[in-house]
Amino acid sequence: DAGVIQSPRHEVTEMGQEVTLRCKPISGHDYLFWYRQTMMRGLELLIYFNNNVPIDDSGMPEDRFSAKMPNASFSTLKIQPSEPRDSAVYFCASSKTSGGDREQFFGPGTRLTVL
């Protein structure tokens, strides 16, 4: 089975530009998570969805960040306008509730650099 798919793998943009990160979760998983990882702050949860519905977006740093999940197989994280401090690795992860396990499977990440 394919794992979590993210695109692009690398993104370099200039301050003020819009950035859109994409994620395809593992088929059959009903939870989807967006994380940001930096050396300073570690792995931070930004937002997560259950059955395409946002459950907790308290980790979204500010209004410049938005996330959508229009269907079970696709989610986007958008930053508009982007700033240099948004430079980080953004991970998408998915999990399923059946079976009691809550283990999350991570995608390869998108390395974002904002100049």
Added chain:
Amino acid sequence: QKEVEQNSGPLSVPEGAIASLNCTYSDRGSQSFFWYRQYSGKSPELIMSIYSNGDKEDGRFTAQLNKASQYVSLLIRDSQPSDSATYLCAVKLGSTLGRLYFGRGTQLTVWP
């Protein structure tokens, strides 16, 4: 107090030694515990999960859980240089649905 805390390290051990990684959590109602390994420049990868008190062994890895002390650990026996990575502890707190709380990670270096 953070929900999940790990000894920050870095931890350095010689090849063949036992590496011990520790994690404490705040919620007594927590039920599920996970250890992830993250190589530099890669994504976190699940290596162990544990749900009951006691030890769980998988090859060279042993996870230990003590719910009374709110403590979970990972032992790596016969450490190899390929074990050099950051190890993240993750906990499903009792009050949450679906979400895992991650520690900051412990960087492990195994030197030959």
